[in-house]
Amino acid sequence: MILYTFVFFITLLAAMLVRRPQPIYAASRQKLLNRISLAAIFDVLFLLCALRIEVGNDYITYVQNAHEIYVGGITVTEPGYNLVVKLLFMISGYENFLLVFAVFGCATIYIFLRSMYDQSQSFAMSFMLFMALGIYFRSFTTVRYYLALAIALYSIRYVLNRQYLRFVLIILIAALFHKSVLIVIPMYLFCALTWKKWFCGLLVAASAALYILKDYVMEIALKLYPSYKDTIYLTMGVGIRDSLPAIARCSLILVLSIFCYREAIKDNKANTLYFNMTMLSFVLYTGGSFIPMVSRFGYYLITPQILLAVLPYRSWLFTDLEWNNIEDVLTYTNR
Numbered sequence: 001m002i003l004y005t006f007v008f009f010i011t012l013l014a015a016m017l018v019r020r021p022q023p024i025y026a027a028s029r030q031k032l033l034n035r036i037s038l039a040a041i042f043d044v045l046f047l048l049c050a051l052r053i054e055v056g057n058d059y060i061t062y063v064q065n066a067h068e069i070y071v072g073g074i075t076v077t078e079p080g081y082n083l084v085v086k087l088l089f090m091i092s093g094y095e096n097f098l099l100v101f102a103v104f105g106c107a108t109i110y111i112f113l114r115s116m117y118d119q120s121q122s123f124a125m126s127f128m129l130f131m132a133l134g135i136y137f138r139s140f141t142t143v144r145y146y147l148a149l150a151i152a153l154y155s156i157r158y159v160l161n162r163q164y165l166r167f168v169l170i171i172l173i174a175a176l177f178h179k180s181v182l183i184v185i186p187m188y189l190f191c192a193l194t195w196k197k198w199f200c201g202l203l204v205a206a207s208a209a210l211y212i213l214k215d216y217v218m219e220i221a222l223k224l225y226p227s228y229k230d231t232i233y234l235t236m237g238v239g240i241r242d243s244l245p246a247i248a249r250c251s252l253i254l255v256l257s258i259f260c261y262r263e264a265i266k267d268n269k270a271n272t273l274y275f276n277m278t279m280l281s282f283v284l285y286t287g288g289s290f291i292p293m294v295s296r297f298g299y300y301l302i303t304p305q306i307l308l309a310v311l312p313y314r315s316w317l318f319t320d321l322e323w324n325n326i327e328d329v330l331t332y333t334n335r
Helices: 004-014 030-050 059-071 079-092 098-117 121-130 144-160 162-173 180-191 198-213 214-224 240-259 260-263 269-287 294-307 325-333
Strands: none
Touching: 004 030, 004 121, 059 079, 059 162, 079 098, 079 240, 098 144, 098 162, 121 198, 121 294, 144 269, 144 294, 162 180, 162 260, 180 269, 180 294, 198 214, 198 269, 214 325, 240 260, 240 269, 240 294, 260 269, 269 294
16 A cells, blocks of 8 residues: 555656646647656556556466466457457467566556557546546456446547447457456447436336336346456445445545536536446446345446546646547547
């Protein structure tokens, strides 16, 4: 914990130096400072991730699973992950599981940083939330899932720009490493729709109906995620108590968003999407709290909250350009 806290503050200081130059009169000095700062952040996070040994609840499980993949044993992991593991072991000439963690850590960290830099109105604020909410730290545990989560966050740009084919294709690629990511195709497209006020009330009613019909919902959920069948997860007493942290987080974000709705949400397509995601995740965590894998699905909805800009946090710590919408960010980024 001491090491993680130290890494948090060191990388946050570097993140505060990242500023997006004016699109037209771009300052070369600031661009260089951005690259140095981002490279420093990446190096620190990557080295900590790549050099860890027996850190993370699933560490030993992944080592054993990689061995089964290499020797042709029976595994439940996705084909993309299996292929990468085999290639890395073949290149190394032995079961180099540290290289596996390093490669997946490299890809995951890069995609998260790229998503925050390209899509956030304040990289420093988004990065602070990324670290403070434990997203980086938890990526040590479920390697495949957090790679898929990073790709899902990156794919939001295509939803906002209505490039739906690209969005679906990139999610299909992510599904080669963790199939749960397929759920974001209907969820993200649903959240991209224009919601009326009465529709939010309807979602609350749907949350209650979801809980009432939980037996039928469980049947559908297990068909989508069959690996949970006949496991301890179905008998360990999953309930709303386990979802309270996520519910509290969503409630806080919703209250702040409503308070700042006119200034930050109403005419901002990106923030509206993140607001809708938060609303849907609140429904999922309350009405669907009985589903063992609810956190798997819910995280795809609450992680984009690190990109949500609703607070007047433009202080000297987190000053950045005011962007009207995601098109302004992407237009400059793609130049």
